[in-house]
Amino acid sequence: MDDTYLMIPGPVPVASRILRAMAKPMISHRGSEFSRLYEYCAEGLKPLFGTQNDVYILSGTGTLGMEAAVSNFLEKDDEVVCLVNGKFGDRFYKIAQRYASPRLVEVEWGSSFDIEKVEEAITPNTKAITFVHNETSTGVKNPAREIGRIAQEHDCLLIMDGITSIGGDDVRVDEWGVDVAVLGSQKCIGIPPGLSFVSVSERAWEQLSDFRPFYCDLAAYRKSHAKLQTPYTPALSLFFALEEALHIIEEEGLERRIERHRRASSAIRAAMDALGIEMFPSIEPPSAYSNTVCAMKIPEGISDKELRGGLQQRGVFVSGGQEHLKGRIFRLGTMGNFTYREVLGALSVLEQVLYAHGLLSEMGRGVEAASKVIEE
Ligand SMILES: Cc1ncc(COP(=O)(O)O)c(C=O)c1O
Numbered sequence: 279m280d281d282t283y284l285m286i287p288g289p290v291p292v293a294s295r296i297l298r299a300m301a302k303p304m305i306s307h308r309g310s311e312f313s314r315l316y317e318y319c320a321e322g323l324k325p326l327f328g329t330q331n332d333v334y335i336l337s338g339t340g341t342l343g344m345e346a347a348v349s350n351f352l353e354k355d356d357e358v359v360c361l362v363n364g365k366f367g368d369r370f371y372k373i374a375q376r377y378a379s380p381r382l383v384e385v386e387w388g389s390s391f392d393i394e395k396v397e398e399a400i401t402p403n404t405k406a407i408t409f410v411h412n413e414t415s416t417g418v419k420n421p422a423r424e425i426g427r428i429a430q431e432h433d434c435l436l437i438m439d440g441i442t443s444i445g446g447d448d449v450r451v452d453e454w455g456v457d458v459a460v461l462g463s464q465k466c467i468g469i470p471p472g473l474s475f476v477s478v479s480e481r482a483w484e485q486l487s488d489f490r491p492f493y494c495d496l497a498a499y500r501k502s503h504a505k506l507q508t509p510y511t512p513a514l515s516l517f518f519a520l521e522e523a524l525h526i527i528e529e530e531g532l533e534r535r536i537e538r539h540r541r542a543s544s545a546i547r548a549a550m551d552a553l554g555i556e557m558f559p560s561i562e563p564p565s566a567y568s569n570t571v572c573a574m575k576i577p578e579g580i581s582d583k584e585l586r587g588g589l590q591q592r593g594v595f596v597s598g599g600q601e602h603l604k605g606r607i608f609r610l611g612t613m614g615n616f617t618y619r620e621v622l623g624a625l626s627v628l629e630q631v632l633y634a635h636g637l638l639s640e641m642g643r644g645v646e647a648a649s650k651v652i653e654e
Pocket residue numbers: 287288339340341342366410412413414415439441442462471
């Protein structure tokens with residue numbers, strides 16, 4: 279029996295019916311059975327993105343999707359404003375350094391963007407803006423709608439990493455004017471790592487680069503999409519998983535799913551408040567907190583190693599901080615097909631660890647506060 283619980287912000291636990299679907303025998307990826315599967319998956323992803331644009335399914339993790347998003351529409355001399363307030367915003371910047379001419383707009387990790395400052399960074403030459411909707415490294419949700427408004431006003435392409443928001447939070451690619459949006463498979467849709475999903479607007483297609491990479495050439499994906507195929511051999515088992523995951527999402531209903539993510543993350547924040555643990559993000563308003571990952575400061579009196587090690591010994595895996603946040607924060611993911619029961623279980627184990635280190639005089643307050651949010 280697997281008695282551990284993975285509560286990191288992806289990869290997430292995979293539901294047993296999805297694991298079973300992955301055990302299906304291979305099929306011909308150029309036959310009608312695959313085309314039916316492909317069509318169901320490509321269509322089924324659209325509501326999660328909030329888009330009428332086509333969504334392409336790439337065999338490769340989220341970073342491949344990010345690289346495709348930048349490299350297909352920008353060329354070496356194109357100025358791109360990269361908004362960075364965490365590790366994944368920085369990844370977009372690093373990708374942009376390979377393919378375009380990025381201008382870095384960085385604010386302290388854990389804070390959000392002052393929209394006026396973003397606007398000031400745009401020049402008449404700015405061709406595109408990159409940003410991360412849900413910055414997994416800090417637990418901050420960036421103001422996508424406002425950034426979208428600026429992109430529209432300055433006629434810039436808007437490239438969004440929605441890798442840890444799409445499928446678990448309210449995302450409106452078309453309404454916000456996002457030209458290229460990216461999702462990763464091991465996050466809110468709850469399948470294993472290995473696929474990324476990229477939506478592309480008409481406006482972006484008009485600016486297709488002539489110097490595209492080969493494996494993630496989105497024009498090749500568009501051509502194959504018309505035949506309900508992928509240009510190269512698709513990761514078939516992950517398509518089987520995706521189909522099952524989309525069935526689960528349909529059964530739950532997208533709105534209810536988003537509400538479950540929202541409620542679980544606010545339950546965790548309520549528990550932290552009750553336990554005297556400070557949230558890491560320094561943001562206003564509270565709606566800027568991520569709904570899919572909570573980042574907390576490691577409390578005084580316990581080290582990162584003791585905290586996460588203690589959780590792990592008791593079967594709960596959580597993530598630490600990345601880069602300069604290593605040793606300073608810990609992160610709990612609420613993504614995919616988790617249950618409230620599991621969230622409460624993990625919080626209870628956290629209380630045990632804190633109690634064992636003499637940081638709590640009694641156990642139960644965090645779980646009680648979280649339960650109240652869940653039952654509201
Ligand atoms: C917001 C965000 N962007 C990009 C990535 C990178 O995705 P991958 O590791 O699937 O390449 C991650 C992974 O955690 C992420 O959370």
